[in-house]
Amino acid sequence: MAVTLADVAARARVSTATVSRVLNGNYPVAENTRARVLRAVSDLEYVVNGPASALAAATSGLVGILVNDIADPFFGILASAVQSEVSGGSGTPRAGGAATRTGEGDTRRPGSASYPLARTDEKLAVVCNTGGCPERELTYLTLLHRQRASAVVLTGGAVEDAVHAEAVAAALMRLVGAGTRVVLCGRPPVTVGTGAQRPGVAPDPHVHATVGHLHVRTASHGGLFAQRSVPPRPVTLAFDNRGGARRLTEHLVSLGHRNIGYVAGPPGRTTTRHRLEGHRAALAAHGIPDPAHRTVHGAYDRAAGYDAAQELLRRDASLTAVVAANDTAALGVCAALRDRGLRIPGDVSVAGFDDLPFSADAAPALTTVRLPLQGAGARAGRLAMGREVSPPGEVAAYRGELMARASTSVPYS
Amino acid sequence: MAVTLADVAARARVSTATVSRVLNGNYPVAENTRARVLRAVSDLEYVVNGPASALAAATSGLVGILVNDIADPFFGILASAVQSEVSGGSGTPRAGGAATRTGEGDTRRPGSASYPLARTDEKLAVVCNTGGCPERELTYLTLLHRQRASAVVLTGGAVEDAVHAEAVAAALMRLVGAGTRVVLCGRPPVTVGTGAQRPGVAPDPHVHATVGHLHVRTASHGGLFAQRSVPPRPVTLAFDNRGGARRLTEHLVSLGHRNIGYVAGPPGRTTTRHRLEGHRAALAAHGIPDPAHRTVHGAYDRAAGYDAAQELLRRDASLTAVVAANDTAALGVCAALRDRGLRIPGDVSVAGFDDLPFSADAAPALTTVRLPLQGAGARAGRLAMGREVSPPGEVAAYRGELMARASTSVPYS
C-alpha cells in the first residue's frame, strides 16, 4: 500500500508522533531531527493521508466556495480572490492583485521547499458551481459538511423561495455547529428561520438542543485564541445593491432621462430584487412613473440582455435609456441596440452593474456601478481562514461606486 | 459531539455495519430494516463523516477539476460540463445541455429523497483555479492526492517548461498509482518522463518499484467490473488546436489575405504553440512569408488582445487580417481596431478561436474555430466517474470546426 506516517517514522528512526509534529509544525522539534524526518518524507515521496488526519483532527483543510455560475466573471473574480487569500499566495497574477498579504512572518519551513508534499497547513480551496440551482446548493453544503470543511464561502445572490431559504439557513447552522466557518459574500445575511419544520418529520427535541452549541476543539499550543474561535453564526459581507442601483438610475435621471427601461435579472433572487428596488426608488424619488412594461426579466447573461432590449423597444419605442441588472446583460443590450441601428448613447443610453473588467473598455465604455469584488472576496477569504475578526454584528456592507462613462449621456444629444 | 453512525445504529436498533450497508446501498438489507435506518438517519440529521469513511474505504468522493483561469468562460464551460456529469444531474440549466445522461437505471433509493444528507454515492466535484501558475498546479495535485481524490481532471493548455512538465507527470503518475483516475481535457497527453531525477535526491529503488502498481480495491459486490478499474495511466482528450488554427488561417488565405497578424497566447504553453504552429503551417503551405514582427504574444484576455492589435498595427500598417489565439483576445483586437477607426471586416478581418457563446453575437459575429467544450468536458466527467471506457490508447482528439462568420471577408471589400 501507500507510504504511511509509520514508514516515514521508521526511516527517520523516530516515532510517528514526531513525524506528525514536524509535518504540522505546531510543536518544537530539534532541528536535526526535523531534517531527518523531512529527508525521509522526501525520499519516500510520502503524501499525507488527508482523510486520516482529518478524522483524527476533526477537521479537514477544505474550503468550499459556492458560486452561481462558474462561467460568469463576476463569480470568477470573487472566487479567485477568495482562493488567493486561502492559498496564502498570489492567486491569478492579476494586476492590482489580490495578493495583498497580511504581513505575517513567513514561516516556510526549511527543507520542505523542493518537495512540498507534506505541508499540512495548506488549505484546499475549491469552487463548487451550483448553477443557481437550489438543490445543488444544498447538496454542496451537505457534501462540504460531510467532508468537515474548515470553511464555506457562499457567493452571489440567494434564491428567495421561503422553503429553500429555510433549508439553506438550516444547513448553514448545521455547518456552523460542526465548527465550519461560514461566510456569505455578496449575499444578504441569513434571516434566522421562523422555525418551519421539515415536512413529514416529527420535531426532535434532541436535535434542536444541539443547534447553536459549539463543540469546537481549540488549539492546544501557540496561544492564538480569538482568531481560532469559530463565530457562532455566519459572517456576511453584503453588497449595497439597492443603493448602487439607485445612484445609477439617479445619474440617468439627472441627465434628463424619463423613459428608462430596466432589464432585470432572474426573478426570485435577492440581487435581482434589490437592484430593481433601487432603480424604482430612484424613479419614485423624482416622481417618475414606472409602468410595468418597462421592466423585463431575464438571466444575467448577454443573450438575455439582447432579447430583453428587443422586447423593451418593441413595447416602448420612446425609451431613451436602458439599465441592465449587470454588465454582461448590458453588453447584450448594446448589441441589440446597434442591430437596430440605434447609437449609444446618442439615441439610447445604456448602463450596467458590477463593473467587470471588460466594461471599461467596451465601445462605448459602459456606465456602471463598481462593486469591490476583489476586496470583498479577499476579505471573505481571510474570514474563512480565521485570519481576520468578524465585523461587528457579523455583517458588513460594501457600497457600490457609480462609474459614469461614455455609454450614458443627455438624451437626444 | 456530532451524530455518528453508532448513534444512528442505536436509534434504529441495528449494528453500525447495517447502517453502513444501508447508506452505501452496496449490500442487501431487509426492506423494513432499511426503512428504520433511514428514518433514524433523518431524525438525527445524521451527516456522514467523510474523512472517516474515506479513511476506511481508502478513497474519497472528491473529484478535482483544475483550470487555468476560473474567470475565463472557456474553463467555465469545461468545468461546468465535467461537474454536471460528475454530479449526475443537469448542471447549469444551459440550453442544449450537458445533461445527456447515459441511461443507466436510476437507483435513487427510496426514503433518501426528502433528506439527502446520507447519499454516500454522491461525488463532490470541485474546481481548483491554478491561475496558470505551475506551482499552484502542483500544489493542487498534491492536495488532491492527499485527499485521496477519486478523480482529477486537468483542463486547458499545459506549461511547457521541461522541469515542470516532468514534475506534473510525476505527480500524475503518483495519483494514478494511488488509484485516482486522471483525465486530461484540452491538453496534450503526458509525455512519459525521460527519467529526470528530482534535484538533490538520491534515486530510491523502493519508490520506483512502487510506481505503476495498482493496489486498487475492487467493489466486492454487484458485479460492475470493467467500469470499476482504474486505467494504468492518464486518459487524454485533446483538442486539435494545430489543425483548427491551420484551417482558420487557410480560410483567411483563401479569402485573399496575405498580410496576416497573429496575436498569440502566453509563450511556453502547449495551446499557444500548437495554435501558432497551425497558423504558420497554413501560411507556409501557401508560400506566404511570415516575418516575426507579425506575431505578438500576450495573455488570453481582452486587454492583451487590445494591446497586441495596437502593437501589430504600429509595426505593420499593411495588415488586412488579424488572427487571435482565442475569442476573448479577438474581441480586444476588434476594440483596438475600432478605436483606430478601422472597420471590421472592411478594413481588417478578425478571427478568434474557441467559439465561446458571446462570439456568435458579437458585432460583427466572430469567425472562429469551434471546440466541443461541452462534449469533451462531459466525456471527461464520465471518464472521471469510470462510467465510460477510455478510448483506445487512452487518447482521443477532438477536431475544431471552422465557423466562418461576418468578421472575416475578402480584403479591401
Next chain:
DNA sequence: CTGTTAGCGCTTTCAT
C-alpha cells in the same frame, strides 16, 4: 524534545 498510546468514525471481512 521525544515516545507511547488511545481513539477519531467508518468499512469490511468473518461469523452467525
Next chain:
DNA sequence: ATGAAAGCGCTAACAG
C-alpha cells in the same frame, strides 16, 4: 440478513 470486531492512518494527550 445481521452482528462483532479488526483495522484504515493520523493526532493529541500523557508520560518521560
